[in-house]
Amino acid sequence: MFWDKIKDAFSSKKSIDNKENKSVETVKNRFTMLVKSCKDTGSIVLEGYVQGTVSKEEVTVLFKSGKVSHLKIAKITDGAGNDLEVIKDSYANIWFEHIDESDDFKYALLTNIEFQIESDVNKAVENPYILGLLYEYDNYYKDEDFVNLFFREMVSAHYLLPIHMSGDFKGSGETVLKKGTKINIYGINLEGGVTALLVFTDWAALKNWADKGPANWKRETIIVRFPDILGCLKNDGGFIINPYGPTSFYMNQESINRIVNSPGYQSQFGEAVIEKKVTKAGEENLLVYPSDNEEVSAIKKRLIAFGNAHREIKLIDMMLRVDETGTKSYLIIMDIDDEDVRKYYKSVYESCRDLLREVVYLDFATLKQADFASNMMKQEPLYKKN
Secondary structure: OEEEEHHHHOOOOOOOOOOOOOOOOOOOOOEEEEOOEEEEOOOEEEEEEOEEEEEOOEEEEEOOOOOEEEEEEEEEEEOOOOEEOEEEOOEEEEEEOOOOOOOOOOOOEEEOOOOOOOOOOOOOOOOHHHHHHHHHHHHHOOOHHHHHHHHHHHHHOEEEEEEEEOOOOOOOOOOOOOOOOOEEEEEEEOHHHOEEEEEEOOHHHHHHHHOOOOOOOOOEEEEEEHHHHHHHOOOOOEEEEOOOOOOOEEEOHHHHHHHHOOHHHHHHHOOOOOOOOOOOOOOOOEEEOOOOOHHHHHHHHHHHHHHHHOOOEEEEEEEEEEOOOOOEEEEEEEEEOOOOOHHHHHHHHHHHHHHOOOOOOEEEEEOOHHHHHOOOOOOOOOEEOO
16 A cells, blocks of 8 residues: 655656546536525525635535525625625625525535535546535534534545556446456555545545646546445554645544444444334325435435346335324335345345435335325336336
8 A cells, every 4th residue: 555654645746647547527616605694684695605616506505404405596795795796715695596495504505516416437526515514614613513414424425535556457437357456545644653545525626636646646546435435444544535625634543433433323334224113093194206306316216226136026116204293204115026025125225325315214115015005106116027
């Protein structure tokens, strides 16, 4: 592994830009803005500091609840109240053409950077929420709500990990490596002999390192999530997100252990627990088809793939269930030629759990058990065996 000292690893002024490998995607007017306050002046106005450049355009709003909205900016003013068409690296007030006034905008993030609920090897990696939270960490690290959100997004993000592979490898996307291929990982030595892994939220942050980094780096990267990062750490080392900016963050082993042992992390990455629940007589539940959004679309895609991979599954459908307490869950209805249906429930949950943001629970029922939903199942099922 390239556990080089900073002064050795980044002393070269050469920048290798191999056009045959994945290049940095240049996006104009990238911005994030963490909402610092929300005011009702006859219409809702969101206030915060714009990192980057934004104009009157459609933007994505990421809520701490996991909800994702796409809204058109109607008006922008600076801190002095001056109307602007574009604002850059400044405090701003932003109005939207249409907005749901019932939304909780505390620590919501506005951005024009693509939100990716899952990684896609055919797209440049982006993580706008954790990027925006990194900008504001020093301002809000004493707020428990902010800290919980920050670390939730940190462990949910997918990162770029620069590597060096033996042999002559070309191309991008998913691939099977040749037997004997060695993958070396770049790292740095910190004070006290502690090593740190380098990970990046996007190609713009990675380029900041690449421009100063090893001259022999061939722009090779892999996409990793938090559990993958842990598997790459050396001894008691930690990792650094975006070491050359725009804002960096170091996680030492003590902080990593606290996160890994927390109930929140275990519920997201620990062993799946399937509980049996019997609906009480007279219990009222709202059942509807879920509206399409990033989360729902990604889950549907996984469910269809799961059905195609299991010949014994005859049908899969998906509905949104809201119980008497207002708790939301996705109801997955399955018709299976197997008496041991519970093993499929666990497998489906394991397949989809990383996508659960706004709705964090999955309920399961066989087609026979779901007779209570028969009156609502008016559409073609999500998956049906040919």
